Amino acid sequence: MTTLLDTINGPDDLQSLTVDQLTQLAEDIRQTITHSVSRTGGHLASNLGVVELTIAMHRAFDFHRDRLLWDVGHQCYAHKILTGRRKMFERLRQEDGLSGFPSPAESDCDVFTVGHAGTSIATALGMALGAEHNGTDEKIVALVGDASIVNGLSFEALNNISLVKRQLLIVLNDNSMAIDVTQGAMAGFLSRVRLSHTYEDIRKTTNRMLEHLPLIGRRMEETLENVKKTLRMAISPSRLFESLNIAYFGPVDGHDIASLIDLFKALSELDRPALLHVYTKKGKGFTPADDNPCKYHSTGPFELNGESETPTGGERTFTEAFGEGLAELAGRDDKIIAITAAMPDGTGLAKFRRRFKNRYYDVGIAESVAVDMAAGMAKQGLKPFVCIYSTFLQRSIDQIFQEASLQNLPVVFCIDRAGAVGNDGPTHHGLWDIGYLRIWPNVVIAAPADEWELHRSLELAARSDSPFVIRYPKDTVPAESYSSQIPYQIGKSAVLREGDSDFVLVALGWPVGQALQAAEQLEQDGLSVTVVNARFAKPLDEALLEWFRMGKTVISIEDHGIAAGFGSALLEKATETARKENDEQFLDSIGRTVLLGAGDVYLPAAKRSKQLFWMKNTADQIVETVKCLKYQPEKVDS
């Protein structure tokens, strides 16, 4: 059966549809999203919430020319479907398929590849100023959710928005009704606004705006003021934004397509920045699929960043192992505090939150303050564990430098999604944290390879006097520990297997298992290699240098970029020590070192296993690397 949606090959095809047809189209899009996401994974509820909003925006604007900036970007599915990517949509988040986030490579209707929060108003600010300089009249629209607007970057952008002297529309997509716990003052403010009026009020607001807005032309500030006066309610929602000199409109119903189209058209004529406050219902129109209700349920209301599907097969993840480990530790140590930046489920803190409500803090999508708050707590003798994905911890580097490293405070960083992240793709990889963390003095960086090591690292972290980083991947934990027989100590590696060949595989974190498998395979081929679990990226174990002294060929393997990573640190330390010893064999061995990890490119979305293949982190490729080295013709100088 052909649906209305089947006839839509681009936003131009929307222009001739009636409101009833657009309503039908919304229904078609919902079904397409629900059906597709049930197979590919991805964000369901947030995308179902913005279907009407997206249709109305495409009807009111021409995003081939006008510019739409998504915040986080996880809610762009309807937009993708409407902008010529309908047929590709079933390959969402697959290798060579569609990105789960906006992507200019896919469509001229996408402007920035995004995935992190708080960038939409900031980049819209720059684009609007750019249009001013260019003298062009394209409309600029930023779509930001109530969870993203609390990010410091959003605030910095709002604070500077009056630099813009032309049109710039911020659409605040407020779906906080689903949230049971109020997160922060902005959420509290929006919640009070919501409670202060009825649905009837919202209708009235919309109607009054529509009555007055056609009068608002360029420079008609007085009319603008009159409109505002008609819109006062018990708690004026404009109070906060107008304190910051931002023209506020709303709140209005985000599912009323006809009104939204009129509002967008009217507001797009304003010659100054404005904010339209829109209420939407997350997950609108969705009835949980009967075969797998839990999966949909697991998309918690705050899981705005990254996807939240769990691995198939029901295997235990590092995230789960971490969550249980921390909760267990906290049961024995009442100084332990857990802090998340809007990712309680994604970081595995659900259990901790239930058991230790008073020692659990969620600061919203505000990674910077999470770290500084933890530093303040550490100063007070508490043991804060800051749980943030590797990619989002990039927002806190300066706080890690000044408030944790420079003060040498025992803040613990539990970095989930450290390494290749699979289908979320380039905006979410955790391939740089060793690089941006090992540059800071005092910081310890552990990379547990299995659950036993993860729990030991948590215990060490709880006793640490210094900043302590624990990084682990978006992956399952191995069924058994690789090295539980060897005591787990800060800065100490573990030799898992000694071989008599020249090759030593020094693996950090997840690749340890692959290195062991590779060694097995090589053994069968008659090549006996050594396998070392490095355990720590900082401090580096002095014992690792012994392999160089013995003249071995060291192959470092890390689920991380090569640039500034673990292998890089090993080279730095080896050359420093070799110089002092001036031993020919040592020197020669350093040059033979092979670093395996991600190269200087952005690995596209694909299965994590494929990305690890690209990084030469898999057992087969380690075998291949060793064989290439073994049978490579040597060029010997005189």
Added chain:
Amino acid sequence: MTTLLDTINGPDDLQSLTVDQLTQLAEDIRQTITHSVSRTGGHLASNLGVVELTIAMHRAFDFHRDRLLWDVGHQCYAHKILTGRRKMFERLRQEDGLSGFPSPAESDCDVFTVGHAGTSIATALGMALGAEHNGTDEKIVALVGDASIVNGLSFEALNNISLVKRQLLIVLNDNSMAIDVTQGAMAGFLSRVRLSHTYEDIRKTTNRMLEHLPLIGRRMEETLENVKKTLRMAISPSRLFESLNIAYFGPVDGHDIASLIDLFKALSELDRPALLHVYTKKGKGFTPADDNPCKYHSTGPFELNGESETPTGGERTFTEAFGEGLAELAGRDDKIIAITAAMPDGTGLAKFRRRFKNRYYDVGIAESVAVDMAAGMAKQGLKPFVCIYSTFLQRSIDQIFQEASLQNLPVVFCIDRAGAVGNDGPTHHGLWDIGYLRIWPNVVIAAPADEWELHRSLELAARSDSPFVIRYPKDTVPAESYSSQIPYQIGKSAVLREGDSDFVLVALGWPVGQALQAAEQLEQDGLSVTVVNARFAKPLDEALLEWFRMGKTVISIEDHGIAAGFGSALLEKATETARKENDEQFLDSIGRTVLLGAGDVYLPAAKRSKQLFWMKNTADQIVETVKCLKYQPEKVDS
């Protein structure tokens, strides 16, 4: 003559003084600061503005036990003088002297070593929560200026302040009266508040607060509401903060010691977070010294971070050379835009601002939005040059990743103060930018060694299709170019001197001159070394590998940390290439590489020349390094 100040050896000595004596003490402190700073350099105006405020805080609180969190911390001089550091004060910002910023190592009255903006409310939030958990009743006070409160981190902290269910006082030190250009909406709001009332209003506000505040005990929320009602003014300054659910008090006169003491005492009894808005006058009581008025004048009103003294001797700085170069380039290319984060003078943009008012943007202390705004402009075809000190660019790393590198947009980063920064010390070093920037794909990193190269790099940057970083130190430019005879191209090094010995000095940026001097000295000692100007940290010149192939000993020299720096990148590239070639001489040579730069420690405040000595970046030490290598006994294996 003994002054009253001479009798004050700690805050306890303030407790018995009368208000008249405290006023006299303020005068003594002003004289001490003015006198001392005229010799040591440092922040003058901002410190003169908070003398009464500091005295009143020390009278109302006991900061041996209560905790005072400074924002930026540049304004802590009176605090240092009052807390047992009076005699040391003349050694402010000197090696083995007092830090120019708060330092817990100096006094138990200092809590955090700071220097960056926006951290005070964030860390206070953590400390207050810590006190809650510990059940202790120390008072927590955050002192934040109007320039710092606009930082995203401040906002994230304010948004979460209601997590705290106990006392926490935020003192907003508003000295915006000196500022001629309004920077952002928050400044505009504060300015409207200021203009909406007279000095008499402020007196009344203070008096009413003092009348009512003694009634406010624990949990007396109703009384609090009554107090608020008596304080309404034309534009309610509470509107913004109370939208965010923060109890607001003020504005009050920040130079009225007696009232301030009473206000602080009363507000410290509140059992919830509160904000006291205080007006102060920057530079209060200062008459420019006749012998050097220009020097004091050069401390622009926005120069809150870092010190702003110019080098003695009137030599031309990299900052000046940059400012002229960019202005000259902008005269020829109207797509060039300059963006600063509250540091127009510090980054050398004063001339640009005068000439190209419409292409100059100051976003306030908000480095994150500066980068995203630039990315938006670059999307529009403009050529934004973001001018931020290396240390403060740490606030923008995630934006550099996502909005510049991942999109591969031609945003130019002009990084001043890259390298050791001298007397500002650990909070301000620019010793990590190569590390945190070279991990991102697409990014070009240039490190010009002289003015000619700086200007060439600006020209290349203006033509770049990719993010382009130019890093240069807080130092003077050499009188003549080292390598203007060699074309300046992206990713190409320049051989400045070829020697017949085994040693090759590969210097990046400022150390190029030192390497040349070292080569001269070594030549006189009969050792002829090669000197290469690396010019770029990324991409690395393939030609640099030729030195390894020739079996040379490469000594990399960089005004940067060794960890993840330029030398580290060189090792990564060399091992990668050597593996493919499998040439014994190449392999051996890599192991001999020596990396000179900052070690894994925080270099304390000292003269920059001393810090470069610690980093083995000076000519004498390069000579010593080479000689040690030359005459080192070699251990040769069989």
